[in-house]
Amino acid sequence: MGLVTDEVRAKAEMYTGDEICREKTKVFLKEIAMPNGLLPLKDIEEVGYDRESGVVWLKQKQSITHKFEEIDKLVSYGTEVTAVVQAGKIKKLSGVKAKELLIWVSISEIYTEDPPNTEKITFKSPTTLSRTFPVSAFTVPEEPATEKKVEATEVKETVAVKEAVAVKEA
Template identity: 85%
Template sequence: MGLVTEEVRAKAEKYSGDEICREKTKTFLKEISMPNGLLPLKDIEEVGYDRESGVVWLKQKQSITHKFAEIDKLVSYGTEVTAVVETGKIKKLTGVKAKELLIWVTINEIYTEDPPTKGKITFKTPTTLSRTFPVSAFTVPEEEPAKEEPAKEKSSEATEVKEADAIKEAVAIKEA
């Protein structure tokens, strides 16, 4: 991890554990105006982000290959992914490769056009070759909190009220 020095690690926000790391990854992507599905990593062990220098790192248990169905592209994510980020740009990217024809090509820069949410996203290689795709290909619908829970609470409260009324009636009948 050439970008992630001890100094950077000391200043960075660090998170451990898959669930919190996935959440923080989506939050940081949104913060830099990148699509939330750009890093579909699994079994993430650690995420770190030094806002001052823009250095980000992600560690996962094993490398994965993900297919972005909308554009029919395979992308490989190594066990360690590092980058320097700023709004609309990911630079000095390591640990990410895309399959072009029969070979895996290293991706070292990603940037979006204005406005990023409706435009295009471009991926560059160290040889300056690039490919542009719609941002929508890397956007995952946000999960909304389940709205059934409050309804269940209300129905159980209603059941409790009915049961209490039934008990009051039974007590009133016994007393009469």
Template identity: 75%
Template sequence: MGLVTDEVRARAEKYTGDELCREKTKVFLKEANMPNGLLPLKDIEEVGYDRETGVVWLKQKKSITHKFETIGKLVSYGTEVTAVVEVGKIKKLTGVKAKELLIWVTLSELVLEQPTSSGKINFRTPTGLSRTFPVSAFVVPEVEKPAMEKNNATTEVKEAVAVSDA
């Protein structure tokens, strides 16, 4: 875990459970001004974030391959993804590969060139090769949770009053 030392783990915010980890991943991406669909992980077991150093780690049950449909690119996410996060930049990235032609290429850095939804994001490899894509290819529309219906809330309040009167 190169970046994730015992000291970093002790200082970091840590979360477990798939639903909470997915939510926290979106929060970290938003704080870094990165697109919310950049890490479409599944069955996440743990997420950690050390705000002091910017180190983030995500552990999932198994590796996944995701296709970003609008750009036609396959990206593989290992069981553990680590990085150092700054506003507009993810560096020292591990556990992520993109398919180029017939080979899988390790990604090491992602940099926003224009930090807007109509901007560009640059993906870099450890060898210095890079590709630029529109930020919009990595944005997932936010789905709002439906508000609780008034009837349900009223029923719950009446039931609570009835129990306390008994």
């Protein structure tokens, strides 16, 4: 990880464990005005973000390949993904490849036009070839966590009341 020096690691916010890393990845994507489904990683071991330099890194247990259904594209994420980020832009990206026809092409930059109200996202290779897609292809609907908890509590309370009535009737 060339971008992630000891100095960067010392200044960075770092998290370990899949659940917290997934959450922090979504938070950081939102901060830089990028779609929340852009990094659909699994079994994340570590996430780090140095806000001063913009260096971010993610480590996962094994490489994964994800298909973005809306645009019918396969993207491969290596065990280590590193980049330098700023609002609306991910630069010096490593560890990400997209399949074009029969070959895998490295992605070195991702950017949106006029963040945060953009509708298009562009992916650029080191050879400056680029492809633009709708942002919606990389957006995952967010489920309000509080509503789920309230519904679960209401179900438990309803079951408890029904059980209490059944005991009284018996």
